Amino acid sequence: MENKTVIFTGGSILTMAKDMYAEGIVVRENKIEFVGSLDECRKRAGSSYKEIDLQGQCLVPGFIDPHVHVMMLGMCHTWADISYPKVKNIDDLVNTLREYAENLPEGAPIRGFGFDKRKLVEQRYPTAQDLDRVATDRPVQIMNSSGHCNVVNHYLLNLIGVNKDTLDPPGGSFGRDSNGYPNGPLFDSANDYLAQKFGVKPGNHGPNIHMPDTQDNLQTNIKVGQELLLSAGFTTVNDVQVTKQEMESYLIARDSGLLKIRIELSFLSKYLDDIKKMGICSTFGDEQLTMGSLKLYADGSLISGTAYISKEYKDHERTKGYLFHEPDEFKQLLIDAHKYGLQTLTHAQGDGAIELVLQAVETAQKECPRPDMRHRIEHCGLPVKEQVKRIAELKIWPVPQPQHVYLYGNGVVQAVGEEGENYSPYGWFKEYNVPVVLSSDTPVAFPNAFEAIFAAVTRKTAQGNIVGADHKITLEEALKGYTIEAAKAVHKENLIGSIEQGKLADFAILDRNPFDVQEEELASISVVETWISGKQVFAKEKSLN
Incomplete structure (x- = not known):
């Protein structure tokens, strides 16, 4: 026994x-x-x-990771690895995809994950013409390491109905050639075109990372993603972009015994009206799967050059980022969620987007005071210092990713200048007594708690230099940021996050x-x-x- x-x-x-x-x-x-x-x-x-x-x-x-995409991690791990330093230029990219395709069934889509245009010798996005060198008789699709951009070949552009007359959708855009015709890159909500008839379509509520697939393959994605997280010591995660596809898949995995890890589910803001119709006004679930928070998107990605910053990008075809919603629409979404009792998690990278969150939370608390909501700003990549002071006053919880400084910090400095030294400004958080929380945003960064802790403590990049020395934190702060403080970010500090009785x-x-x-x-x-x-x-x- x-x-x-x-x-x-x-x-x-x-x-x-x-x-x-x-x-x-x-x-x-x-x-x-x-x-x-x-x-x-x-x-x-x-x-x-x-x-x-x-x-x-x-x-x-x-370890507790309050910002992950479990199924996306599993999905991308089965695609070709096109990350740096394996892929240093577009020829490397093409050759890697060709080699990967040799082991696929005839006609199967060829997919790769992890490219970063700032790390390519050409310093540009690949195009449909580049991917036509891989194949012209079947879909070729590559995803940027941020998840906010896919690039497809002409075969797939034609299949999804994107042509010279296709307009940019709200909250997204198409890469275009000198004549203004779509030339392969799909940014943010434009990725809804990949969902075609039966897939999930977030619209202007977030980038489409929900590739349509069979339930068997979706269960494989959970299995693979879970194994990678468990092997890195993670026992609880917050999946921060849950749609009908994820909800169904997680429940199936739980009931079949596949699911081992604990998951907090944050539904995409697209579902707010449905959540209210069902009366989900607080957290519910069991010790393994819980739900009680809403994910919103304010802007795009610093990695893909679509975050909404007050200054212009120095290294991107598009000098300005954009918002997913009109400002008043976004604010009303957050205010409605707050009034209904839901913790909000808003993706906001640029100072322009962060400002919207601050204004919305301030208005929400004035109209309907709710203590200890712990509204969050996901990433909180480039706030200005005055905004961090207001984050403290509003009791907002930033959830940055130190590995992004390690992997992409130099690219951010290249893109925005010296302000990039304040990417994920933990030093300012400490100065104003803002909670210090660590996360990965996996698969944007591989689940590796100690790579994140190393980056947070040293502020070193993968290239060996330091970005933002003033924002180093102590080892104890980093360890607590991935355990007890992360537990607080998901309202679970009474259950997990420390070794204590009960x-x-x-x-x-x-x-x-x-x-x-x-x-x-x-x-x-x-x-x-x-x-x-x-x-x-x-x-x-x-x-x-």
Whole structure:
């Protein structure tokens, strides 16, 4: 018979609570029963228990990522990898897609994920003409690392009905040649054309990352995405762009036993009227799947050059970004969600878009005061300092991604100038006592907590230079930002985020204690095991169990 009481000891235990270190913990069934000395753990465990020796390794709370796209992660992981440095120029891109196509069934679409035009030698977006070099008899589609842009070949442009007479939709645009004809790139809401007849169409409520597929393939996307997250020590995530497609797929995965990770679901603002009609005025769900927040989009992406910033881009065909909604329309969406009782998560990268969120939250709280809503600004990439002061006053929670500084920081500086040094300005957050939260936006950045922590602590990029030295945070702040502070961002700090009595037994076991390594070694720390509800869901090699 399986012993339902387990003691973990014999290594470093970092609780992320008031007392950071513990000698042991007692887990009974799915919860943490006691945290303290080993002697007291053995007394509390009773007469029958199992003791697991950590063998000098380090136990931490399971990491919590408050901004992910699980199914998109799984989907893109099955596509061709066209990221830098594998792809340095358009010839590399074409050759990589050709090689990938050799293993596909005849006529199957050829798809790739991860290109960044700022890292291509040509410093431009690929075009339909470039992708015609891969194939002209079937669809070829590549997605920018931001998820805000796809580029397609002429075969697919014709298939989805985009031609010289097609106008830019609200909240999106088409790349165009010198004659004004669409030439391959589809930005933000223009990606709805890829949904064709049966797919999800967010319209001007967000970029379309919901590629239509069979339910078997959608379950595979969940399986692959979940495995990548669990292997990185993540036990709870917030999927921040849920549509009918994701909701159905997650429920099927839960009921079949496939789903292991905990997921907070944030429905796209397109569904606000439906949510109100169904009476969903607060959080509901179980310990595995919960819903109670709404995702809104204010602007586009700094990576794809569509974020709404007050200055002009220096390196993009389009010198200005844009908004998904007219300002009054956006503000009313957020105000209505607030009044109905929903936490809002607004994608806002540029200072122009962030300003809209601040105005909307201020109006919403004046018209209908609701304490502790924890309205969020996702990314909060380039606020000005005065806006951070107002973020603090309005008790808004920014949710940035340190890995974006690591991967794309130099590109942002290239695009906007010296203001790019303030990309994800954690230093200003600390100055005004704004919560410090970490996330990945995976698959925009691969799920890797310690790459994010390294980036947050050092502000180093993948190229080795520092972007925004004034915005470094401490190791403890970074660890808490991916555990207890992230739990607060999803209103779950009473259940998860720290190793404390009564909380769910979700934790990761690391090969080393982060406080015992040099800063430069942080990114190399490995997750060796992941546990959810007192059960092991991932083991890198031989289990301690």
